[in-house]
Amino acid sequence: MARKGIVVTIQQGEKQIYTIPPLIPGILELQMMKGEVDERAKRIAKLTYEYIDLLKELEKVKDDRLPTVPFARVIAIEQDIDGGTIVQPYDRLLEYIDKTEIFALTLCHCRHAHELLGDPCSKPKDVCIAIGPSAQHIIEYGMGKAISKKEVRDTLKRAEDAGLVHVVSNTAENIAFICNCCICHCEVLKSFKRAPDYGRAARSSFVAEVSADECVGCGNCIERCPMEALSIQDELAIVANKNCIGCGLCVSACPIEAIALIPKGVAAVPYTNARQLNKAIVSSIKSANT
DSSP states (O other), rough: OOTTTTEEEEEEEEEEEEEEOOOIIIIIIHHHHHOOSSHHHHHHHHHHHHHHHHHHHHHTTOOTTSSSSSSEEEOOOOBOOTTTOOOOOOGGGHHHTTTOOOOEEOOOHHHHHHHHHOOOOOSSSSEEEEHHHHHHHHHHSSSSSEEOOOHHHHHHHHHHHHHHEEEEEESOOOOOOEEEEEETTTTHHHHHHOOOOOSSSOSSSSEEEEOOTTTTOHHHHHHHTTTOEEETTTTTTEETTTOOOOOOHHHOOOOOEEEEEEOOOOOOOBBBBBBHHHHHHTTTOOGOOO
């Protein structure tokens, strides 16, 4: 069952624990990670998006069966954040990498599933990263390959160059994954535009700010922004804060460094660990608590 992506394993000392992950995120994503191209994989991809279509309908009516706590959050690489900004530990993506030893590179399940359904993406697929115990499970059961810290950094750079957004688990002590998401196929990013208050993911702790003295209105940032949060007015880039998710793609796109990420006035603090996050998610489902 572990090799099929139906259960996951956790090593606790000399004991190996088997546990059932959620359907999403969890079982359905694990089905796609091997990159298999056969009738079974196509069938699972079709069922996955039929299920996601149902969730979208439930979002519209704010159904009580949906959780309101985000399971993931957007995070920017520290080099995209203004140098004078005080960065909280949970906002330091590279710090998570530095303190972890096991990483696995795997396929983006979203883009692979859409490819199976005849809707391929131009963005790279081999850019999603599992970290720590989740990486160990993925390596052991052939769902991805072990990579070094340097390869992790190289992958993040390749993803950012391709205009992908870094999305991690909504936890502070450790993170289980770094997904590199596209706006055309990633349901986490698409949910921001569709229903920003739904709670599938949290925005980062930052928002983009343009220097009026330095901006030349070249428009590079507009092409890179997945949320359409920027526009050009009187040859100056303007940020719509309500649409900005603080991913930093506009920062790396600016040729004259006229954009920086600055702290938001009020930002959601991630949950300490996976246990607290899962408890909060379950508690947020109204129908399960009435």
